[in-house]
Amino acid sequence: MLSKFSVKKPMTVFVSIVIIIVLGIVSFLKMTPDLMPNMDFPYAMIMTTYGGQLPEIVEATVSKPLEQSISTIDGVKEVTSNSAENYSVLIIEFEDGTNMDTATVDLRSSLDTISDSWPDEVGTPYLIKANPSILPVAMTAVEYEGKERNELSEYVSNELINKLEGIDGVASVSDKGVVVEKENIVVSQKKIDALNIKISAALDDQFSDAEEKLDSAKKEIDENINKAESGNQTISSSIEQINAQQESAASQLAQAQKNAESGKTQLLSAKMQLLDQKSSLTQTKQTLETAYQALLSIKSSYEQLLAQKQQLTDTLNTLNQINDNYVNIVKQMASLDKESEEYKQLEKQLEEIDEQLKPYNIRKEGLALAIESTNAALSTVDSSLEKINKTLAELGTDASNLDSSLKELTDKIAVINGGIAQLDTAISGLDDKSVSVDSALATISKQQSSADFKMSSALSTLISKQSEVQSAATQLDSAKNEVQGSIDTLKEQKDKAKNKADMNNTVTLENVSNILTAQNFSMPAGYITDDENNKYMVRVGDKVDNEEELKSLALFDTKIDGIGVITLDDVADVFLKDNSDEIYAKINGNEGVLLSFSKQSDIATSTVCENINTAFEELSKENTGLKFTNLYSQGDYISIVIDSVLQNLILGAILAIIILFLFLRDIKPTIIVACSIPISVIFAIVLMYFSGVTLNMISLSGLAIGVGMLVDNSVVVIENIYRLRGLGYSPIQASLNGAKQVAGAIASSTLTTICVFLPIVFVEGITRQLFVDMALTIAYSLLASLIIALTLVPAMGQRMLRKIKQQKNPENSKIIKCYEKSLRFVLRHKVFAILTVILLLAASMFGSIAKGFSFMPNMSSTEVEVSAKLDDNATLEETIDTAEQINNILNGYDEFEIVGVMTGNNTSLMGMSGTSSADTGSVTAYGVLKEEYTKKSSEICDRLNDDLKKIKGEISVSGSSSTSSMSTLLGDGSIEITLYGDDIETLKKTAEDMAKQLETVDGILETDSGVGATSPEIKVSVDKEKAAEKGLTVAQVYQQIASAVASKKTSTTLTNDEGNSIDVVIVKDESKSVTPDTIGSIDINYTDLEENEKTTSLSSIADISKSETIDVIKRQDQKRYLSITGTLKNGYTLTDVSNKVEKLFKDYDLPKSCSIEYAGSNKATMEAMSQLVLMLLLGIVLIYLIMVAQFQSLKSPFIIMFTIPLAFTGGFLGLLITGFDVSVVSLVGFVMLCGIIVNNGIVLVDYINRLRRGGKERVEAIVEAGKTRMRPILITALTTILGLSVMAVGLGTGAEMMQPLAIVCIGGLIYATFMTLYIIPVIYDAFNKKELRKIADSELETIDE
Secondary structure: OHHHHHHHOHHHHHHHHHHHHHHHHHHHHHOOEEOOOOOOOOEEEEEEEEOOOOHHHHHHHHHHHHHHHHOOOOOEEEEEEEEEOOEEEEEEEEOOOOOHHHHHHHHHHHHHHHHOOOOOOEOOOEEEEOOHHHOOOEEEEEEEOOOOHHHHHHHHHHHHHHHHHOOOOEEEEEEEOOOOEEEEEEEOHHHHHHHHHHHHHHHHHHHHHHHHHHHHHHHHHHHHHHHHHHHHHHHHHHHHHHHHHHHHHHHHHHHHHHHHHHOHHHHHHHHHHHHHHHHHHHHHHHHHHHHHHHHHHHHHHHHHHHHHHHHHHHHHHHHHHHHHHHHHHHHHHHOOOOOOHHHHHHHHHHHHHHHHHHHHOOOHHHHHHHHHHHHHHHHHHHHHHHHHHHHHHHOOOOHHHHHHHHHHHHHHHHHHHHHHHHHHHHHHHHHHOOOOHHHHHHHHHHHHHHHHHHHHHHHHHHHHHHHHHHHHHHHHHHHHHHHHHHHHHHHHHHHHHHHHHOHHHHOOHHHHHHHHHHHOOOEEEEEEEOOOOOEEEEEEOOOOOOHHHHHOOEEEEOOOOOOOEEEHHHHEEEEEEEOHHHOOEEEOOEEOEEEEEEEOOOOOHHHHHHHHHHHHHHHHHHOOOEEEEEEEEHHHHHHHHHHHHHHHHHHHHHHHHHHHHHHHOOHHHHHHHHHHHHHHHHHHHHHHHHHOOOEEHHHHHHHHHHHHHHHHHHHHHHHHHHHHHHOOOOHHHHHHHHHHHHHHHHHHHHHHHHHOOHHHHHOOHHHHHHHHHHHHHHHHHHHHHHHHHHHHHHHHHHHHOOOOOOOOOHHHOHHHHHHHHHHHHHHHOHHHHHHHHHHHHHHHHHHHHOOOEEOOOOOOOOEEEEEEEOOOOOOHHHHHHHHHHHHHHHHOOOOEEEEEEEEOOHHHHOOOOOOHHHHOOEEEEEEEEOHHHHHHHHHHHHHHHHHHHHOOOEEEEEOOOOOOOHHHHOOOOOEEEEEEEOOHHHHHHHHHHHHHHHHOOOOEEEEEOOOOOEEEEEEEEEOHHHHHHOOOOHHHHHHHHHHHHOOEEEEEEEEOOOOOEEEEEEEOOHHHOOOOOOHHHOEEEEEOOOOOEEEEEHHHOEEEEEEEEEOEEEEEOOEEEEEEEEEEOOOOOHHHHHHHHHHHHHHOOOOOOOEEEEEEHHHHHHHHHHHHHHHHHHHHHHHHHHHHHHHOOOHHHHHHOOHHHHHHHHHHHHHHHHOOOEEHHHHHHHHHHHHHHHHHHHHHHHHHHHHHHOOOOHHHHHHHHHHHHHHHHHHHHHHHHHHHHHHHHOOOOOHHHHHHHHHHHHHHHHHHHHHHHHHHHHHHHHHOOOOOOOOOHHHOOOOOO
């Protein structure tokens, strides 16, 4: 139908072709090239920080709950987590075909739910959807002639990055090697000690008044106690004297009486005795007077205490009034503007308050403390008075009756005075009168009675007063104790005040950081409106502008006279410092800056890179001396690879046209067939554009592969037209029938080739995403070639083949005659031929598969990447030294045009490393190869590996782009065993033992237990009971330890004069750094039951031990695991060694809690292989069904199917000869062969059937068909082979990826083409004995000319 229409209306065909060409050109110009197809990876990653936590805590708090929550989301296939110190990383793999946008929404919902239950210290989870766009598309070195490193850094940070981030398609720009200034705040212990001395002295001054008053009270009480003790002793002595005098007086009076009875002569003696008695009474009087003075002193002390109380009360009232006034003034000032008159008036009032307080020797800031001290002293005096009153009450008196007691004592003294007067009277009577002895005796007796009475009365009085004095002394002792208690309390309060004011307790990293953050604050608080409805924004706070302002920043107010407000400069050294000693980035041996570019996901990589390069050119023109050097650019690499593929495509087309001309030996049919190639390609590009297929290496490789097949249909048609013209048919009849006769065959052959790719919809993962574009491109180009063959070829044939060259009868050629003889020989020896083919298939298959499998070959690259991983305890100095060694080695290679070396890994290049400390322990280097050495990147890598062996650490050298080597997505080509278990120690021991066992396997070079780095750990086990006794929890102890061991902290940012942000970093004084030996002496603060703040050492409440811990705890599907890996020796295949490993561990005695699973490259490769084998089998079934539909027979398609194993034999032989492994790419080549190779079989069997229907005998028809179709079969095979030959040779950068596919196709075509000419006839002859219905010439279609 199509051929008839095209022959009748050729101009319509030409117009259609012009439209297709126009659409193709427009489509091609609008399509942006890329390296790989648009791939939607079914992966997502969640990163969560948990500062200061060990891997076990991160696992239990973050990773495990996340896994449990995420596992319930629809479509989740596998969840893997890494729990390390300070952070957790989860990688979620979804089922193939999952809508990642919906999955991301579900993940965010799950994160919102689980994060609510986390501690406050856990950071906000960072969700990343896996996308090639997250990888940098370019890395560029920046140099600026005439600028120092600091100047270059300032230019890059302040100007360049902002401009580059404005480039269309650029998502972000990360820098490396930029010198960054930071405002360092080093907490100075020297300044803190000096400040503490000043504070201590100021507090001593504040407490001195209260201390003096209490000391004075104590002194007075001590004096009164001494007086009371002295009076008590005097009274006791008087009592003893009275008793002695009483006895003496009685004896004397008795003797006087005796003497009186003897005679008057003894009167004089009696007088003397009376004089002695008088003297005694006089002494008694003196004693009583002493007791009187003692009681009078007690009264005086009591009155002094009352006076002191009154003084303290008056002072307290005065201070309270002044304090109330001070507080009121401060409140008023807080609401006033500092420049207002009212504010200044209030300041004067504050000065007046200071004048009022001068008599009390205090300032207004010390009012509260002075009031507190006065209250304490007043309380002490009240207590002393209360105890004195209580004692007086117990004695039956009170303070008001002291006067009556003194009066009573006075009366007693008066009685003694009366006795003395009586003695004087008696003596006077003896002198004046002469009395009788009886009268004298009577008088003596009377005086004796009177003296006894008076002395007894005085004695009783003295005893009573002695008791009173002792009671008063007891009260004074109690008062003394009270005053001493007040002194002790005051001292304790003074010590507390000093401890509270101790800057060592206050000036910590955490406190200073929090204060700086709070003080360096400026935020809008909202809006207010005035009466005219004008809206005003209320902004609170001011940002710190410069270093001087930072130094004078108020930290806190001590409220201590002479100290006042503490500023940052009082406790720390503040200075500006850059990080030049912490970074390393060199380009060609010179210090420079590296920039890494990430693109927006909706912009093509090549477009972004082109925009970046354009911006570089413009900036270089605008800034003389500014130079940009690409160390890595996906856009440049894409251009090189795409150009290489396009070059291969064009060369293949040219070679196909040349072979056509050589076979046809006529320029006209060659031109007709040659036209079908570009038109079919343009037609395919139109279909690619409208179906969303991009111009990438895979799709263009599909076009390059299809170029050789594009001419097949046209060759068959033109050859048949040419044959009919040679038989005498007119140009129109030859064109019409030539196309019609083979239309079914070429349609069937085209469909068989296309349908082998149809089962790709059943393939999963990256294999499907990689090869869908290839399948669609080949399908589009073949469909286009079929349409062109049935329309354009006959339309051009009926115009251009009006005159044809007379061709020699091909049957007379020596080649045809040799073929005929050999074919007849094979037909006679069918069994031998079939057995030979089967043996060749088995041998080639065994030889290829025995070498093992791989996923995809590496591609050559324009650069070499070197990465070094140092020991986990490596210092920054060691890292920089390693970087310098690598830099020297790379700069010694002439093959490199540019060498860039930096500390850090690829993550830091993407700006995800955080601080410079994250760069410690790793080095990354890039060497950009000169153009002539790009194909030798593998050799250069081998040499570099040898040269870098002397460098300490794990060195990895890669000569292929990370984006072009798809094998990196599936592992590093090593043996990998996943060991699952719950207990970390059991996992470690088992993994280490398995690694030793793995070393014994033949073919294993090195093993790794997967335990990874272990870090020295100081374990602090808090004794919960001891901690609880001090009111502490484990969390509180942790917080204090974390604060003590912290060495630095970034607090806030400042803005310098140029408007740049500068980080403010607080650094602890080195003298206060905690070491493993001093960690036990960390002071832990706590509050006792009496609300007193105290400290204890960490070692008193915790056990401290040293151990090692795993740096990263890995989990997969909620189970812990370790990966035991083994690298292969040269000459060994992954599949072969994997089989040996599985055999070794088949009977391995695993702990009950452990299990193993084989993973890694081999597993991923075999999964991809199994999917492609399934695709292959389904494709074969579809091919068979299509041929059944064409031939209307089950037997004929079965015969043609024998060409498939023939093609496989050739493919395996091709891999063996070239040394390639059986890979996923080569397996795609086998899939393609299934569809390509049956085409020749279809054409041959179709023609045999036509001859037999024309009346030929079966064998003769087979021989005739072989002879007739030999040329078109060879032409189509050779055009396809030559079209693929450029790709098979691997010309150009990036051609290595599709090289195995081309080799398989070429090997299969070469072998199967020749075997088709022999084996298909053998199988046909064996299975087709039945005669076919004949077709008459009248059945040929004609058309009016």
